Amino acid sequence: MKLMQKRSRKKGLSPGTLVHIGEKRTETVTVTLFNYSASHCDEHLIRDVNELRLPVDETVTWVDVGGVHKADVLEAFGKHFSLHPLLLEDIANTDQRPKLDDYETYFFVVMKVLTASDHGDILVEQISFVLGRNYVLSFHENGADLFEPVRSRLRGGKGRLRHNGSDYLVYALIDTVVDQYFEVLEMLGERIESLQERVMADPRPETLKDIHALKRQLLFVRRAVWPLREAINNLSRSECPFLHEPTKVFFRDVYDHVVQIVDTIETLREMVSASLDIYLSSVSYRLNSVMRVLTVITTIFMPLSFIAGIYGMNFEHMPELKWAWGYPMALGIMGLVAAAMLLGFRWKKWL
Secondary structure: OOOOOOOHHHOOOOOOOOOOEOOOOOOOOEEEEEEEOOOOEEEEEEOOHHHOOOOOOOOEEEEEEEOOOOHHHHHHHHHHHOOOHHHHHHHHEOOOOOEEEEOOOOEEEEEEEEEEOOOOOEEEEEEEEEEOOOEEEEEEOOOOOOOHHHHHHHHHOOOOHHHOOHHHHHHHHHHHHHHHHHHHHHHHHHHHHHHHHHHHHOOOHHHHHHHHHHHHHHHHHHHHHHHHHHHHHHHHOOOOOOOOHHHHHHHHHHHHHHHHHHHHHHHHHHHHHHHHHHHHHHHHHHHHHHHHHHHHHHHHHHHHHHHHHHOOOOOOOOHHHHOOOHHHHHHHHHHHHHHHHHHHHHHOOOO
C-alpha cells in the first residue's frame, strides 16, 4: 500500500490525457458483457469494444472491464459510450479518491475495494462505475473477479436483480464492495485484540512494530472509506430520472453501512492509539521498577561504603585497628545498618 502514487508523468499534459497511474501491468484487459431482463440473461466475453451495442428495449447491459492500464481500450469505451475525457482520466488514475460525479446523462462513481490477504496485509484496488439509463460500466484496476455473487444471481434469476433497472445493479455492485469492508475490519479487530493482550502481558520492540503497522493499515482504510460516505449520501438523494425512488431506499441502507464502517474504523484507531500508550506506559513502568531496585541497592550500600572507608584509612592511632573484635564489630554494624534501612523501606512501602 503506497500513500501516494507517482503523478510526475502527467506534468505538463492537457486535462483528459489518458496516463495510467498505478502499478505497471501487462495482463490482457478482459471485457465481459451481460444483457438481461426479467425473462433472460445473456453473457458474452467481448474481444472488441466496437462489438458492444446498447439495448433499445428495456434490457439492461452490464459491461465489466478487468484492467485500466490500456489507454486504447479506455479511449474505445469513451468513443462508444460518449464518455467525458476527464472521466476516462479518473478511471486511469488508480490513486483517485472515492467520489460521485454527475454528468447529466450518466453518473460516475469511484470506490476502493479492500481485501484481506492470507498474510494479514490489506490489498487496495480501485473500481469505477458508470451508471446510465439502461447500462452499467464497471472498471477494475487489476481485473480481479469481485462480483461473482452478483453474476450468479443474474444467471440464476434469484432475487429482484433481473426485475429492476441499471440503478439496482449499481446498488448490488456497491453493496458487494461495502460488505467486503466488514470482512477487513473483522480481521483488523482480531489483530488489535491480540495485540492488546501481548502489550499487557509482555511488551517487546516487535510489538511496537506491529502497532505502527496497524496504524498505517487503518490510515489506508480510513482514506479509502471516509470520502465514500458523502458520495453514497449524494447518490441516495439525487433527482436523476433513471435513479428510481424504490432503489434510493437501498442506497440509504448502504449509506448506513458506510457510516457504521467509518465509526468502527475510528474505534479501531482509538484502540491502536491506546495500545501504543499502554506499551509506552508498560515499558516506563518496567524501567522504573528496575531503577527502583538499583536505587535501593545503592542507598543501602552507601552507609556501608562509608563505614568501610573510615576503617580503610589505616591511621596509626585508631583504637579499633588493634582490637581483636574490631573486624566482627564493623561487619555487625554494617549488617544492622542494612537491616534497619530495609525495614524502613518496607515500612514506607517503597519495596
